[in-house]
Amino acid sequence: MKLKNRFLSRRKALEHIAVGCVAMGIPKLVFSQTTQMMKRVIPSSGKTIGVVGLGTWQTFDVGNSSSAREPLKGVLRALVEGGGSVIDSSPMYGSSEKVVGDLSDELGIKNDLFYATKVWTTGKQSGINQMNASMHKMKANPMDLMQIHNLQDWKTHIKTLYDWKDRGLIRHIGITHYVNSAHDDLERIIKSEKIDFVQVNYSIIDRNAEKSLLPVAKDQGVAVLTNRPYAGGSLFRKTSGQQLPEWADEFDCKSWGQFFLKYLLANDAVTCVIPGTSKEKHMIDNMAAGYGRLPNENHKKKMVNFIN
Template sequence: MTALPMNRRDALRLMTAAAISGIGVLPDGAGAANGADQPGMLARRIPSNGESLPMIGLGTWQTFDVGTAPAERAPLEAVLKEFVALGGRLIDSSPMYGNSEIVAGDLTAALGLRQKLFIATKVWTSGKRAGIEQMEDSMGKLRADPIDLMQVHNLVDVSTHLATLREWKQIGRVRHIGVTHYAASAHDAVARVISGEPVDFIQINYSVGEREAERRLLPLARDRGVAVIINRPFAGGDMFRRLRSKPLPGWAAEIDCDSWAQLLLKFVVSHPAVTCAIPATARVEHLRDNMKAGMGRMPDEKMRARIAAEAA
């Protein structure tokens, strides 16, 4: 699908609305210096350093867990190439995602994209030495040393790994540090971490179908100056199953959406605390659809409520 460009009047209107609401959206390639060079791709600032990230990133869970055969990797190479061409920057992985790290690293190297990407992965083990070994292994697979973001996956041995990561950040081995979880039942635990530990990012679940983060965690992250990456922006596919037979409402065009994926993603990334959402896909046509959610007009609070009601 072709991205809808913003004209100058639309861009100015969006900047004004963002200034009033505190959303902090950067329109029309404002993140170009950091890799978001596609006109119309919107970006958000990382609170800890002011660096900008495009609002739509790329997850790798399941989709990048393939073998070495060219037929398996070719679709992912096309996805990664198109992702960058459309202004994408953040790609997220984990050692628990099978071959995803090494596949992402191999393709990034083959395409010469390292400098255009913000590469994030996680540590998912217990113990200081095991954590160090796993993080070094991940950085080798991703060919990213230093790495842009290392996160403690699902809060596993979180205090131990954050202590290591604070040391690594001081010496330049990691640029940003964070913690993650995929379940709303862990939001209180995530909140305790960011209330007591200096982190740059959290990664949590949030969607029209999973709105628990709105109660406490998203406001807390905003107050604490912590960037937020959203996993499960489609509630693990539940939203598509729920909306399969429901036509897209005509008013979706008011915020430049022509698919449910775009409408659901715009609901997520328009929350003022959210920095970036990371839908995963192995298909270029789905990637293009997702990326369009980071372009054009964004919903205000009234429109967000309308989206939520329509998708309920």
């Protein structure tokens, strides 16, 4: 079946998202400013991507189980139908790369995705072997984004990545980490090397990246992916049983998930947030954060104070 028959038009997709949210008890979405997901530019290439993507840590590590893979098809459909494209994986994530490759191929959405993965090993040849394996598993050649996972042996791998980008094997180069103590290193590297992306931990209760790393990335023309946007799920535990403040309507926010993601997207240094999920309803809700208005500076202060 052709892609146009498998997937909804943008208008129908928005209707599908809204109806789906109502059916699941999520208030109807408010698209006050736009009927398309916000997109932001990758400074080094000029390519635009939707501001909400998908992480695959743990959630896509399901092996060959057809019953476990089936719900993930709905997650991928929601990503594409909602206007997103970025899907981030790693050899560290078990079978996630292969699951992403198999399902995106089966669904016929390969051309709609922006594939991102990582090199997570030591040594030049080991890195080459691992990256070739990742591209094979994800069925992505060229790979849209190859990142050095947690800066492991980065001085070795960066040379290979420069060569691969020159040869057209990858389109963008990135570096990643998930702890605040690595932010200074990330900052130094994006100042000294030709980096297209930095992926960093950032949430409404973990705002260390705001101090220097995000402004430097913006100044250097480096795109930003944010991991751990829900602080490992602790934000949902923190707000369990709490009602959204009424003023959240001022930036078209209808759920706590949207509240947390819209805070990050209100920083224009952030290119795309990549929360992970294995549930279609959560993916639909995540995608809604990329629609409508974003918090202003006054809202952001109120959001932080409210959560604190």
